Amino acid sequence: MKISTAGRHLREGFRSMVRNGWMTFASLSSIGISLFILGVFVLLTTNVNYIAEHVESQVEIRVYLSLEIDEEREINRVQNQIGMMPEVHKITFVHKDEGLKILEKTLGEDWVEGFQGDSNPLPHSFTVEVKNPEEISIVAKNIEALNDIMQPVPIDEVDYGEGTVEDLFAFSNLVNRVGFVLVIGLAITALFLIANTIRLTIMARRREIGIMKLVGATNGFIRWPFFIEGACIGLIGAAIPLGVLLYGYYRLIESSKSRMNFMSMIELKPLDEVALPLIGLLMGLGVAIGVFGTLLSVRKHLKV
Amino acid sequence: MIEMQDVWKTYPDGTHALRGITVKVDSNEFVYVVGPSGAGKSTFMKLIYREERPTKGQIFVDSFNLAKLKKRKIPYLRRNIGVVFQDFRLLPKLTVAENVAFAPKLTVAENVAFAMEVIEAPNKLIRKRTAEVLELVGLSDKRNSYPAQLSGGEQQRVAIARAIVNNPAVIVADEPTGNLDPETSWGIMKLLEEINYRGTTIIMATHNRDIVNTMRKRVIAIENGVIVRDQQRGDYGYED
Numbered sequence: 252m253k254i255s256t257a258g259r260h261l262r263e264g265f266r267s268m269v270r271n272g273w274m275t276f277a278s279l280s281s282i283g284i285s286l287f288i289l290g291v292f293v294l295l296t297t298n299v300n301y302i303a304e305h306v307e308s309q310v311e312i313r314v315y316l317s318l319e320i321d322e323e324r325e326i327n328r329v330q331n332q333i334g335m336m337p338e339v340h341k342i343t344f345v346h347k348d349e350g351l352k353i354l355e356k357t358l359g360e361d362w363v364e365g366f367q368g369d370s371n372p373l374p375h376s377f378t379v380e381v382k383n384p385e386e387i388s389i390v391a392k393n394i395e396a397l398n399d400i401m402q403p404v405p406i407d408e409v410d411y412g413e414g415t416v417e418d419l420f421a422f423s424n425l426v427n428r429v430g431f432v433l434v435i436g437l438a439i440t441a442l443f444l445i446a447n448t449i450r451l452t453i454m455a456r457r458r459e460i461g462i463m464k465l466v467g468a469t470n471g472f473i474r475w476p477f478f479i480e481g482a483c484i485g486l487i488g489a490a491i492p493l494g495v496l497l498y499g500y501y502r503l504i505e506s507s508k509s510r511m512n513f514m515s516m517i518e519l520k521p522l523d524e525v526a527l528p529l530i531g532l533l534m535g536l537g538v539a540i541g542v543f544g545t546l547l548s549v550r551k552h553l554k555v
Numbered sequence: 556m557i558e559m560q561d562v563w564k565t566y567p568d569g570t571h572a573l574r575g576i577t578v579k580v581d582s583n584e585f586v587y588v589v590g591p592s593g594a595g596k597s598t599f600m601k602l603i604y605r606e607e608r609p610t611k612g613q614i615f616v617d618s619f620n621l622a623k624l625k626k627r628k629i630p631y632l633r634r635n636i637g638v639v640f641q642d643f644r645l646l647p648k649l650t651v652a653e654n655v656a657f658a659p660k661l662t663v664a665e666n667v668a669f670a671m672e673v674i675e676a677p678n679k680l681i682r683k684r685t686a687e688v689l690e691l692v693g694l695s696d697k698r699n700s701y702p703a704q705l706s707g708g709e710q711q712r713v714a715i716a717r718a719i720v721n722n723p724a725v726i727v728a729d730e731p732t733g734n735l736d737p738e739t740s741w742g743i744m745k746l747l748e749e750i751n752y753r754g755t756t757i758i759m760a761t762h763n764r765d766i767v768n769t770m771r772k773r774v775i776a777i778e779n780g781v782i783v784r785d786q787q788r789g790d791y792g793y794e795d
Contacts, residue, residue: 252675253675255678256675259672458644458646458647459646461644462644462646462669463673464630464633465604465633465638465644466633466634466669466670466673466674466717466721467630467631467632467633467634467673467674467721468630468673468674469627469630470627470630472673472675
């Protein structure tokens with residue numbers, strides 16, 4: 252295609268967008284809203300997965316000993332038993348006084364007052380790190396099984412955040428599914444709105460198209476401006492929610508860094524890792540919806 | 556140049572518009588097509604530029620075999636045929652429904668250049684040819700006016716300029732003087748004759764008795780879908 256022809260198609264496409272005013276606005280909003288919601292869901296699932304992976308790599312096992320276990324010999328015996336397991340990476344002893352200090356830090360001084368020294372109700376505990384996070388439940392079971400072979404029964408409780416990781420992944424799956432259905436529905440709405448906008452353009456230019464055909468314009472030449480109009484609506488419809496989403500995400504990350512609130516407990520995926528795939532996805536989908544909507548209308552109404 | 560062999564055209568509603576037309580028009584001829592309304596003149600014209608397909612029979616235009624012409628090749632046939640209508644068909648024709656503010660407004664020169672733009676002619680050639688044909692139809696001084704500012708005769712000249720700008724081998728004119736007063740009509744006829752002298756074949760459907768009888772050319776009369784008369788330097792042959 253010649254440059255002057257391409258320029259002409261672009262000009263015609265843009266002119267139609269302006270001329271169709273409200274219909275263009277409706278299509279733009281429709282695409283914008285669908286893609287915004289899609290973007291929110293994508294960011295949500297990406298981060299839930301990101302956090303889940305993060306949590307998974309950090310998991311450790313807490314082993315609380317029975318209150319009767321207080322002698323160093325008994326403690327060492329249990330520690331050796333656990334340390335000998337091939338899946339265990341590291342085992343650390345946490346004295347009950349130390350445990351109380353940790354509690355004091357998270358809950359505040361008031362809570363632990365009167366429990367210091369001999370009146371400390373906490374048991375001694377171990378922190379166990381495993382080599383492979385996937386084996387964590389096996390290790391936990393093996394540790395619990397020590398109760399069957401050792402006397403006196405040494406372990407009160409084994410805790411490893413069972414289910415948290417699984418819950419996170421399940422949540423992200425649910426979000427994915429709900430988002431998918433919602434976005435498909437909205438995308439179809441956007442598709443038909445674009446098809447209708449293009450239909451209006453075809454109607455408005457019926458006469459011009461008729462003359463173009465008479466003087467020997469090819470079908471491709473006649474169709475181009477309509478596809479440009481559709482694609483532009485899709486592109487602009489994607490750019491607006493993209494701007495909002497990326498700026499919003501940027502602010503979210505900034506605020507979680509600067510202020511101490513619940514957000515600061517969670518580490519979000521960095522913006523530069525999120526931005527490019529999101530831009531590609533939304534722009535691509537926007538243009539695809541625009542072009543496909545145009546195709547629907549051109550096929551039906553532009554008999555060339 | 557144009558050849559039809561036993562051409563039939565039946566419309567989907569069952570109307571037999573043409574019933575066995577066989578005719579040959581040579582290069583450089585000037586032909587009037589006459590006959591009562593609804594006799595098949597318009598269908599005959601439309602078959603030439605492949606607006607309609609024959610139900611049966613062969614049509615050859617220039618080097619194109621219209622019965623075998625694929626749909627996407629139609630534009631290339633049309634580039635060899637200039638079409639002129641009774642209602643000029645210039646841009647814009649603003650109807651009440653159209654948004655006046657945003658409708659594309661083309662000047663006289665732009666209307667003519669339009670026909671070259673859509674077939675992607677080089678810009679330089681477009682400017683040159685547009686100036687040439689506007690000179691030929693006598694509208695050089697009106698090149699920057701809008702069609703709405705022109706008289707009917709002038710608008711038809713613009714339409715003719717647009718029809719010939721791509722150097723077609725044939726001009727198909729469907730009642731080009733139908734909307735014009737007698738005096739203006741003569742001007743248009745002089746212009747068509749001039750174009751014919753320069754080597755373009757002209758097929759013109761008309762109801763204008765004076766023109767046919769005065770400017771004598773070949774006359775093809777169609778009635779009820781068949782050619783009832785084909786006569787060199789013929790007369791109109793109907794009482795209006």
